[in-house]
Amino acid sequence: MAKQNIFDNQVFFDGYKKIRENEGSANNVFEMPALYSLLPDLKGKHIHDLGCGFGEHCMDYIKKGAERIVGIDICEKMLEVAKKENSDPKITYLLMPMEDIGSLDEKFDVVISSLAIHYVDDFTGVLGNIYKLLND
Numbered sequence: 001m002a003k004q005n006i007f008d009n010q011v012f013f014d015g016y017k018k019i020r021e022n023e024g025s026a027n028n029v030f031e032m033p034a035l036y037s038l039l040p041d042l043k044g045k046h047i048h049d050l051g052c053g054f055g056e057h058c059m060d061y062i063k064k065g066a067e068r069i070v071g072i073d074i075c076e077k078m079l080e081v082a083k084k085e086n087s088d089p090k091i092t093y094l095l096m097p098m099e100d101i102g103s104l105d106e107k108f109d110v111v112i113s114s115l116a117i118h119y120v121d122d123f124t125g126v127l128g129n130i131y132k133l134l135n136d
Contacts, residue, residue, distance in 0.1 A: 032057075035114050042066045045109040048133060050098050050126075051116020055082030058091045061112075070106065072096040073116075102129040109135050 035057075043065030049058055052071030061069050068090050073079050074097040082093050096103075098113070098120050111130045120126050 031115060035112075036060070039064070039112070040110065042110065046070075046107070046135075048072075048101075048104075048106075048108040048111045050101065050111065050113035050130075051119070052082060052093065053078045053114075053116070055079075055086030055091065055093065057112070057114055058082070058093075059086045059088065062088050062090055066090065068092075070094065070104070070108070072098065072101065074098070098126050101126070101133060104133060106133070107135045108133050 042061055044067050045065075047058075047061050047066045047069045049061070049069060049071040052058055052073050053075070055071055058069045058071045070092045071082065072094045073082070074095070076095060079093050079095055087093075098117065099122060111133060117123070117126065
């Protein structure tokens with residue numbers, strides 16, 4: 001089955017970006033505060049962000065003390081925005097579907113996915129790959 005990527009459709013992307021730019025969006029009001037309340041101390045940590053989108057969270061992880069972040073997304077358009085608006089020497093953005101993270105040759109202290117992992121068909125396979133990416 002093909003990996004989901006409706007976000008590179010220009011009309012869909014433009015509409016989604018407009019929603020996300022609204023300060024009163026559900027992402028800003030509910031999702032981000034809930035996600036951040038669940039995070040451990042990120043100081044000195046290596047973070048993997050699955051479905052990093054525009055990279056806002058990656059920048060927030062830097063502000064919370066993360067040492068290195070690898071953000072992946074399947075959407076070229078989102079990564080273009082991430083690299084333009086949310087870049088930092090500690091962040092690497094990769095064009096990659098979540099289903100392919102098993103090909104990464106790096107270990108992480110924390111793996112985070114915010115409103116993105118539900119797009120995958122092989123949830124069990126992605127979870128197995130996440131487990132393999134975590135530091136012992």
